Amino acid sequence: MELKLKIFRFDPQKDEKPYYQTFAVDAQPTDRLLDCLNRIRWEQDPTLAFRMSCAHGICGSDGMRINGICGLPCQKLVKEFKDEVLLEPMPVFKVIKDLVVDLDLFFEKYNSVKPYLITTIAPPEQERIQSPEEQAKLDESIRCILCACCTSSCPINQKKETEKYVGPAALVRAFRYLFDSRDEGSGERIALLDHKDGAWGCQTLWKCTEVCPKKIPVTQQIGQVKRRIYEAKHPKK
Amino acid sequence: MISQHDIVIVGAGLAGLRAAVECTDQADVAVISKVYPTRSHSGTAQGGITATLGNEEEDHWEWHLFDTVKGGDYLSDQDAVETMVKDAPRAIYELEHMGVPFSRTAEGKIAQRNFGGHTRDYGKKPVKRACYAADHTGRVVLDTLYDQCLRHRVKFYSEQYVLSLVFDEGRCLGVVTYDLATGDLHLMRAKAVLLATGGSGKIYKTTSNGFATTGEMFNLAYQSGIPLEDMEFVQFHPTGLYPLGILVSEAARGEGGILRNRQGERFMERYAPTIKDLAARDVVSRAILTEIREGRGIGGKDYVHLDLTHLGEKKILEKLWEITSFVRNYVGVDPVHDPIPVQPTCHYIMGGIPTDTDGRVLADEKGSMTRGLYAAGECACVSVHGANRLGCNSLLDLIVFGRRSGFAMKEDIGKYDHRSIPGDPLKSVEAKISRFWNSNGKEKIDSLRQRMQSLMMGYGSVFRNEEGLKKGIEEIHTLKERYGQAGVADKGKVFNYALMEAIELGHQLDLAELVLTSAFHRKESRGAHFRDDFPARDDPNYLKHTLIFPTPRGPEVRYKPVKITRFQPAARIY
Numbered sequence: 001m002e003l004k005l006k007i008f009r010f011d012p013q014k015d016e017k018p019y020y021q022t023f024a025v026d027a028q029p030t031d032r033l034l035d036c037l038n039r040i041r042w043e044q045d046p047t048l049a050f051r052m053s054c055a056h057g058i059c060g061s062d063g064m065r066i067n068g069i070c071g072l073p074c075q076k077l078v079k080e081f082k083d084e085v086l087l088e089p090m091p092v093f094k095v096i097k098d099l100v101v102d103l104d105l106f107f108e109k110y111n112s113v114k115p116y117l118i119t120t121i122a123p124p125e126q127e128r129i130q131s132p133e134e135q136a137k138l139d140e141s142i143r144c145i146l147c148a149c150c151t152s153s154c155p156i157n158q159k160k161e162t163e164k165y166v167g168p169a170a171l172v173r174a175f176r177y178l179f180d181s182r183d184e185g186s187g188e189r190i191a192l193l194d195h196k197d198g199a200w201g202c203q204t205l206w207k208c209t210e211v212c213p214k215k216i217p218v219t220q221q222i223g224q225v226k227r228r229i230y231e232a233k234h235p236k237k
Numbered sequence: 238m239i240s241q242h243d244i245v246i247v248g249a250g251l252a253g254l255r256a257a258v259e260c261t262d263q264a265d266v267a268v269i270s271k272v273y274p275t276r277s278h279s280g281t282a283q284g285g286i287t288a289t290l291g292n293e294e295e296d297h298w299e300w301h302l303f304d305t306v307k308g309g310d311y312l313s314d315q316d317a318v319e320t321m322v323k324d325a326p327r328a329i330y331e332l333e334h335m336g337v338p339f340s341r342t343a344e345g346k347i348a349q350r351n352f353g354g355h356t357r358d359y360g361k362k363p364v365k366r367a368c369y370a371a372d373h374t375g376r377v378v379l380d381t382l383y384d385q386c387l388r389h390r391v392k393f394y395s396e397q398y399v400l401s402l403v404f405d406e407g408r409c410l411g412v413v414t415y416d417l418a419t420g421d422l423h424l425m426r427a428k429a430v431l432l433a434t435g436g437s438g439k440i441y442k443t444t445s446n447g448f449a450t451t452g453e454m455f456n457l458a459y460q461s462g463i464p465l466e467d468m469e470f471v472q473f474h475p476t477g478l479y480p481l482g483i484l485v486s487e488a489a490r491g492e493g494g495i496l497r498n499r500q501g502e503r504f505m506e507r508y509a510p511t512i513k514d515l516a517a518r519d520v521v522s523r524a525i526l527t528e529i530r531e532g533r534g535i536g537g538k539d540y541v542h543l544d545l546t547h548l549g550e551k552k553i554l555e556k557l558w559e560i561t562s563f564v565r566n567y568v569g570v571d572p573v574h575d576p577i578p579v580q581p582t583c584h585y586i587m588g589g590i591p592t593d594t595d596g597r598v599l600a601d602e603k604g605s606m607t608r609g610l611y612a613a614g615e616c617a618c619v620s621v622h623g624a625n626r627l628g629c630n631s632l633l634d635l636i637v638f639g640r641r642s643g644f645a646m647k648e649d650i651g652k653y654d655h656r657s658i659p660g661d662p663l664k665s666v667e668a669k670i671s672r673f674w675n676s677n678g679k680e681k682i683d684s685l686r687q688r689m690q691s692l693m694m695g696y697g698s699v700f701r702n703e704e705g706l707k708k709g710i711e712e713i714h715t716l717k718e719r720y721g722q723a724g725v726a727d728k729g730k731v732f733n734y735a736l737m738e739a740i741e742l743g744h745q746l747d748l749a750e751l752v753l754t755s756a757f758h759r760k761e762s763r764g765a766h767f768r769d770d771f772p773a774r775d776d777p778n779y780l781k782h783t784l785i786f787p788t789p790r791g792p793e794v795r796y797k798p799v800k801i802t803r804f805q806p807a808a809r810i811y
Binding site for chain 1: 272273275276277278280281290329330333334335336338339340341343344345346347348370371373376377380381384385387388418447448449481483558559562563566567568569682683725726727729730731732734735
């Protein structure tokens with residue numbers, strides 16, 4: 001079947017403003033959308049820029065807006081689309097070229113939540129003991145591949161006035177360490193998250209959860225982070 | 238642009254990041270990656286990482302040593318394997334202490350599962366040795382190590398593509414990179430350079446490897462005069478998802494999955510009566526392709542079935558979530574109810590840049606050191622995997638030898654100064670780029686690459702023979718000539734992926750020739766290298782490592798002995 005890909009184009013070296021260009025690709029229904037993009041670059045227009053690596057939804061390189069919704073073209077098959085599909089760069093981030101955006105801000109925000117295990121007690125010689133139930137709390141959050149689809153889809157991150165909001169991806173990682181039974185840094189973490197651009201920036205709009213390519217219940221996890229902050233500040237008597 | 242660090246690590250996968258964490262306390266460390274950190278291919282490792290913790294059942298490092306040596310068809314250097322397997326439990330506990338979210342046993346210890354070729358009591362029955370986090374072990378270890386690097390403020394240079402290694406008087410003084418975002422050249426000076434750039438699966442058409450896994454660093458080392466070791470040993474993983482080649486982890490069989498042919502027969506019983514579906518990967522891949530050759534592929538086609546349906550939905554979703562979700566997505570099969578179509582897929586190269594057990598790069602068969610240059614992980618050949626790597630030993634290799642390389646660099650940099658670099662190393666790589674812009678572009682990079690990938694499948698994959706290898710080498714020579722006529726139509730400087738792929742292809746063609754040439758000269762069958770014309774292992778003549786050297790006459794093959802300490806070569810029956 002023939003699929004038309006209408007693609008956002010912008011080359012800072014020659015374009016004053018972005019435009020859209022449509023390419024037609026002859027594709028199998030089971031081809032990935034990413035395969036179509038590669039075919040365009042290899043056979044029709046070598047200047048088309050997009051990121052990719054593993055091509056099966058693990059590395060998180062190829063986040064983009066597909067028919068208006070952020071997702072990974074390596075996870076989407078041609079048969080899911082009728083005739084034409086619209087591909088645009090992820091919102092929130094600055095476009096560098098075509099579908100490639102500047103992710104420095106994303107990783108800065110990620111880094112701001114102390115995304116690592118904090119411990120003070122020296123570990124035992126062997127592993128720390130963690131029950132399967134305690135470990136299972138992390139099961140969904142550790143699927144995160146940092147593709148940035150959630151953060152770029154978040155209406156709070158999209159709004160100029162609230163763009164400093166740390167965003168759902170960083171909060172998922174904060175959840176992952178805050179709820180790890182081995183972590184002893186909850187005091188520091190809660191202090192980092194307890195402000196209007198931290199966990200409280202979330203207004204429970206669910207866009208992150210809707211788009212997550214790894215089906216992480218992002219909004220729920222942010223809710224649990226908020227509850228944890230609240231309980232730390234209002235201990236039960 | 239010029240910058241300077243004590244240590245420059247090329248590659249942000251597990252080996253590179255583990256090395257970075259190790260030396261950050263005493264050195265100024267920078268990590269370069271052609272992608273963003275956390276995008277590296279280590280992240281796609283699913284099944285686990287081996288160590289004889291004995292959390293699920295009795296286990297001993299001597300058994301692990303034996304299994305690794307037997308798995309490698311006796312080509313592994315046994316002293317290096319001993320270093321790795323003895324250090325394994327410590328290395329796993331250390332990862333756990335860093336925060337890796339391992340799955341747990343009922344008592345709260347790290348959970349372990351079966352994996353191919355790992356056995357109790359020297360081959361008696363499978364043993365649970367692979368520590369895991371569901372089926373995204375590589376990804377969570379990668380994330381944890383990246384997080385540790387952030388904690389220790391390691392400097393990252395993302396989307397930097399290495400164009401050359403800079404040498405003077407036999408010492409490595411740094412690398413020149415091409416900044417993908419700006420098109421600028423960047424000289425990174427260093428007292429020690431670690432190559433940790435992974436594999437080269439993309440020289441084959443069907444592969445589990447990602448697009449970034451093109452293997453240029455093997456060739457850059459080779460072009461600098463360093464030989465490559467055992468390059469004929471390329472592993473085809475038995476269960477690539479048909480037809481994409483994406484990895485379906487051995488964890489699926491570790492958890493009880495069974496391979497079946499068109500008659501529904503559990504055919505591995507005929508090939509490996511003791512451990513069946515959990516035999517070493519080269520054995521299982523040959524078995525699958527033999528079934529297909531003899532007409533027992535599903536519907537007569539070139540795939541077989543991996544059956545998980547008897548495991549039940551709960552276990553499948555809990556332990557194999559990642560696999561289940563992409564099998565459902567890509568081929569519309571639900572592993573809970575229906576068998577998964579699989580075929581062997583190029584997965585791993587056992588060969589690579591020769592190193593000692595501290596990552597120091599060896600310049601020849603006498604063991605001379607290459608000063609300032611280190612290698613770890615898949616691009617290196619220590620050699621622990623010999624002629625065939627066992628599943629879950631790769632992550633262990635990355636963690637153990639990544640750390641040891643980091644430690645060695647930290648020790649060694651005291652001996653080195655930042656020497657000034659003669660000539661203009663940036664100028665000398667400019668020609669590598671401009672040649673594509675000046676060419677008439679008669680030949681297309683994409684069609685040359687497709688041809689290379691197909692011929693490597695035809696002549697250099699699971700079954701090989703003299704005639705095919707000869708033809709393959711001749712065809713690669715033709716492709717190299719045609720590559721000389723190739724141009725790049727994109728002349729831009731910002732994210733010019735077409736240019737990067739053009740440069741990659743040059744390295745891939747060289748690498749393909751080195752794989753085929755090494756294979757041509759090994760006239761026996763051992764591990765992943767199977768010759769139809771020499772179907773038996775030949776210890777008297779070939780119990781030795783291949784070293785392929787660059788010479789003015791082209792690649793030249795020499796050999797060096799295998800280090801055998803405990804286990805004399807024996808028949809390899811599973």
